[in-house]
Amino acid sequence: xxxxxxxxxxxxxxxxxxxxxxxxxxxxxxxxxxxxxxxxxxxxxxxxxxxxxxxxxxxxxxxxxxxxxxxxxxxxxxxxxxxxxxxxxxxxxxxxxxxxxxxxxxxxxxxxxxxxxxxxxxxxxxxxxxxxxxxxxxxxxxxxxxxxxxxxxxxxxxxxxxxxxxxxxxxxxxxxxxxxxxxxxxxxxxxxxxxxxxxxxxxxxxxxxxxxxxxxxxxxxxxxxxxxxxxxxxxxxxxxxxxxxxxxxxxxxxxxxxxxxxxxx
Amino acid sequence: xxxxxxxxxxxxxxxxxxxxxxxxxxxxxxxxxxxxxxxxxxxxxxxxxxxxxxxxxxxxxxxxxxxxxxxxxxxxxxxxxxxxxxxxxxxxxxxxxxxxxxxxxxxxxxxxxxxxxxxxxxxxxxxxxxxxxxxxxxxxxxxxxxxxxxxxxxxxxxxxxxxxxxxxxxxxxxxxxxxxxxxxxxxxxxxxxxxxxxxxxxxxxxxxxxxxxxxxxxxxxxxxxxxxxxxxxxxxxxxxxxxxxxxxxxxxxxxxxxxxxxxxxxxxxxxxxxxxxxxxxxxxxxxxxxxxxxxxxxxxxxxxxxxxxxxxxxxxxxxxxxxxxxxxxxxxxxxxxxxxxxxxxxxxxxxxxxxxxxxxxxxxx
Numbered sequence: 001x002x003x004x005x006x007x008x009x010x011x012x013x014x015x016x017x018x019x020x021x022x023x024x025x026x027x028x029x030x031x032x033x034x035x036x037x038x039x040x041x042x043x044x045x046x047x048x049x050x051x052x053x054x055x056x057x058x059x060x061x062x063x064x065x066x067x068x069x070x071x072x073x074x075x076x077x078x079x080x081x082x083x084x085x086x087x088x089x090x091x092x093x094x095x096x097x098x099x100x101x102x103x104x105x106x107x108x109x110x111x112x113x114x115x116x117x118x119x120x121x122x123x124x125x126x127x128x129x130x131x132x133x134x135x136x137x138x139x140x141x142x143x144x145x146x147x148x149x150x151x152x153x154x155x156x157x158x159x160x161x162x163x164x165x166x167x168x169x170x171x172x173x174x175x176x177x178x179x180x181x182x183x184x185x186x187x188x189x190x191x192x193x194x195x196x197x198x199x200x201x202x203x204x205x206x207x208x209x210x211x212x213x214x215x216x217x218x219x220x221x222x223x224x225x226x227x228x229x230x231x232x233x234x235x236x237x238x239x240x241x242x243x244x245x246x247x248x249x250x251x252x253x254x255x256x257x258x259x260x261x262x263x264x265x
Numbered sequence: 266x267x268x269x270x271x272x273x274x275x276x277x278x279x280x281x282x283x284x285x286x287x288x289x290x291x292x293x294x295x296x297x298x299x300x301x302x303x304x305x306x307x308x309x310x311x312x313x314x315x316x317x318x319x320x321x322x323x324x325x326x327x328x329x330x331x332x333x334x335x336x337x338x339x340x341x342x343x344x345x346x347x348x349x350x351x352x353x354x355x356x357x358x359x360x361x362x363x364x365x366x367x368x369x370x371x372x373x374x375x376x377x378x379x380x381x382x383x384x385x386x387x388x389x390x391x392x393x394x395x396x397x398x399x400x401x402x403x404x405x406x407x408x409x410x411x412x413x414x415x416x417x418x419x420x421x422x423x424x425x426x427x428x429x430x431x432x433x434x435x436x437x438x439x440x441x442x443x444x445x446x447x448x449x450x451x452x453x454x455x456x457x458x459x460x461x462x463x464x465x466x467x468x469x470x471x472x473x474x475x476x477x478x479x480x481x482x483x484x485x486x487x488x489x490x491x492x493x494x495x496x497x498x499x500x501x502x503x504x505x506x507x508x509x510x511x512x513x514x515x516x517x518x519x520x521x522x523x524x525x526x527x528x529x530x531x532x533x534x535x536x537x538x539x540x541x542x543x544x545x546x547x548x549x550x551x552x553x554x555x556x557x558x559x560x561x562x563x564x565x566x567x568x569x570x571x572x573x574x575x576x577x578x579x580x581x582x583x584x585x586x587x588x589x590x591x592x593x594x595x596x597x598x599x600x601x602x603x604x605x606x607x608x609x610x611x612x613x614x615x616x617x618x619x620x621x622x623x624x625x626x627x628x629x630x
Contacts, residue, residue: 001312005305050299051308077317078420078628086317087309091423101418102343104350109343116336117424119329145347158421217299230298 002052002075002169002200006084009045009067009074044070046224047084052217054089054199059211059233061204061240062221068204071221072171075202089199090168093118095159103147107138107157110146114161128164135190136160137183152179163190170194173204188214208237212250318625321425326621329425337428341435363444366399367392367451374512384514385555385585389455393552394511396448397545400441401477402502407433408481409488409495412627419628426627427620430481438474448552458554465551472609473544479612482620489627509541516561519594520587521578530594540608543601550598559585562592 045067052058060068073079075086076094101110111132115125133142136157138149146154156179163170172191179187191214195201205211211218211233218236219229227243228236234255238248301308309316321329330337349358375387384390411429412419419426445466453459487494506512518526519533526533536542549556557563567589574586596604 001314003305003309003312003314005309049305050297051301051305052299073420073628074318077423080318080625080628085306087305087314088317089312089314092317094421101421102347102415103417104347105343109339113336113339113343114422116333116339117418117422117428119332119424122335125335145350162422219299226295226297228296230296232298 001054001089002202003087004048004050004071004075004084005087007045007048007071007074007081007086008043008083009070009079010082011042011044011070013040013042044224045074048221048224048226049084050219050226050229052200052202055195056199056217057195057201057203057215059203059205059215059218060221061206061208061211061218061237062227063244066221067224068221069173070224072173072202072204075169076171088169092169092171093162093165093167094171095162095173101146101158101161104145106145107136107142107149108133110157111142111161114158115164118162118165120165132157132160132164135186152183155179156183159187159190163187163194166194166197169200169202171202174206177205177207208241208250212237212254318628320622320624323618323621326425326427326624330427330431333424333428336424337432337435340428340432341439344432345436345439359440359443360447363396363399363440363447367395370395370512384517385559386455386457386553389452389457389553390514390549390556391512392448392451393549394545396441396444397473397548398506398509398511398541399444400437400473401480401541401544402506403440404434404437404477404481405484405502406495406498407437409484409498411481411485412489413492416628426624427482427617430485430620431478434474434478434481437477438470441470452552457552460554462551462554462557466548469544469547469551469605472605475609475613476540476544476605479609479614479616482613482616486620486623489623505539505541508536509539509545510536511541511545515542516587516595517578520561520590521575523578533594534596537596538601538604540605540612543605543608547598547601547605555585559588560592560598561587561590561595562597563588565589566591 048071060071062068070079072094074081075088076092077086077088078094101114105113108129111129112125115128115132116122120128136142136153136159138153138157141149141153142157146157149157159179170191191201191203201214203211203215215233217229217231218233220227220236220240228239230236234250234253237250241250242248345359346356349355352358354361370391371388375391408430411433412426415429419429484494484498509515515526515533515537519530519537521527526536537546550560570583570586571590573583574590577583
């Protein structure tokens with residue numbers, strides 16, 4: 001279960017090119033005790049509140065930069081809140097495209113270190129390792145440094161590592177988009193399995209069909225704020241499509257395919 | 266996706282065709298059906314939920330770190346192996362780096378400048394100092410960037426972040442052990458005997474490691490928020506090296522009539538109880554028999570011999586006569602053990618608390 005209460009998340013970004021800055025101006029700033037102008041604050045999430053219960057699969061949609069990934073990181077406890085709070089009932093695993101672990105180490109070592117970092121014992125790690133390698137399907141590449149991996153391979157291995165442990169909350173951030181068809185099927189099975197066991201799943205995806213298929217709730221973000229959130233998955237997806245300049249299709253599809261139990265998933 | 270014939274939703278402006286980023290935000294009121302009636306905080310507490318991204322209780326934090334001990338050692342070993350994989354000579358650099366380090370200092374300070382006045386067996390003296398100080402130096406510099414270096418890992422998995430500075434100090438300790446293998450060879454070749462005193466090296470290195478971990482915590486937190494720290498640090502550390510008796514003997518500078526510290530006994534004392542000097546002196550005391558025998562107070566006081574040493578420190582004939590002087594202005598070896606233990610415990614407790622207080626903030630930036 002996840003409760004998000006009036007959450008604000010602010011990134012501080014260094015070295016924006018707003019002010020190139022010379023040594024002299026930097027010194028002057030020090031004397032005047034001003035903040036560096038090159039630190040820009042990015043207000044990525046501006047006051048979000050919602051509740052997700054056990055057994056929920058929540059889809060998160062929105063344009064690039066609308067705060068989807070930030071929201072997931074905040075739920076995972078990896079980003080501190082500037083204001084407000086996130087409450088969860090257990091440990092969360094975040095599966096993201098950018099969740100590269102240690103890229104100069106081999107896949108094998110990443111598997112072991114990832115398991116140990118998640119708090120598994122040495123023995124549990126040794127037992128889980130062959131399964132992870134097999135699930136990832138990277139084959140002989142497992143003995144090469146992860147920087148030699150293709151994007152898809154890296155994503156597969158990271159997904160395999162993070163899903164090796166059962167979590168109360170699973171956060172999937174486009175982690176499946178780079179995989180091939182076979183891996184997408186495998187990972188969907190794994191998500192369903194984890195969801196049945198663990199409770200709450202959050203899914204960020206730009207392929208709306210994926211969300212329509214797996215989620216029973218959806219949150220639509222825009223510029224760090226919630227535009228719409230609710231149980232009416234096809235309805236919200238359609239509104240989002242229309243706002244993005246497309247045509248609505250999920251409402252009709254849901255009405256014809258799943259009628260009369262239209263909102264089940 | 267077709268752009269013609271789209272239907273505007275009721276009550277909403279449709280944006281322009283390309284890059285219309287105002288379309289969605291033009292909605293008047295957000296419709297959020299995922300909000301219950303009761304206050305969220307009460308709901309969360311009623312279900313026994315815990316707030317994320319807050320500083321964990323100290324006790325459970327320590328337990329968590331202990332549970333991750335295999336992660337810490339695995340992380341250090343893996344990083345160590347990966348460090349030289351791109352180099353053609355590979356792991357040989359683990360040994361070559363300390364050797365070249367010692368070689369450079371010997372060339373400049375031993376041969377060109379001749380600072381070896383007043384120190385018997387200068388090569389062993391110098392190499393020991395360089396290797397021991399290098400441990401602290403490397404630990405400081407790497408720990409100051411540890412949070413930035415491992416940001417992908419921090420943002421991917423939840424674990425106590427204190428594991429990372431701990432891992433980095435462990436990396437340097439593993440390097441140091443290799444350096445010491447080289448050091449033992451150099452020292453034996455230089456004619457030092459292998460004695461039971463060598464066993465004292467282990468407790469000193471334990472103390473020094475604890476000290477480094479404590480400082481590593483502090484620097485890791487500073488370096489995480491202020492990049493200037495890692496820029497400034499090399500200069501601070503180098504100054505520290507020159508004042509810690511790595512390249513020359515603080516005892517000589519204090520005792521001899523021409524020594525710069527002769528007239529400033531208080532300053533001389535302070536320099537010798539600074540942590541780096543303490544650990545270096547203790548290691549030299551353990552490892553180098555000639556150094557040990559030449560320490561002031563090692564032999565019964567003999568005025569004539571002491572004066573000879575103080576007047577002519579450069580004369581190789583008298584350079585071990587420092588043993589006949591009074592150790593009054595110099596901290597004794599037992600007091601150095603007390604200082605070394607005190608520094609280590611003080612810094613590690615303060616550093617750990619300092620790092621822990623900011624635990625929730627390390628993902629940002």
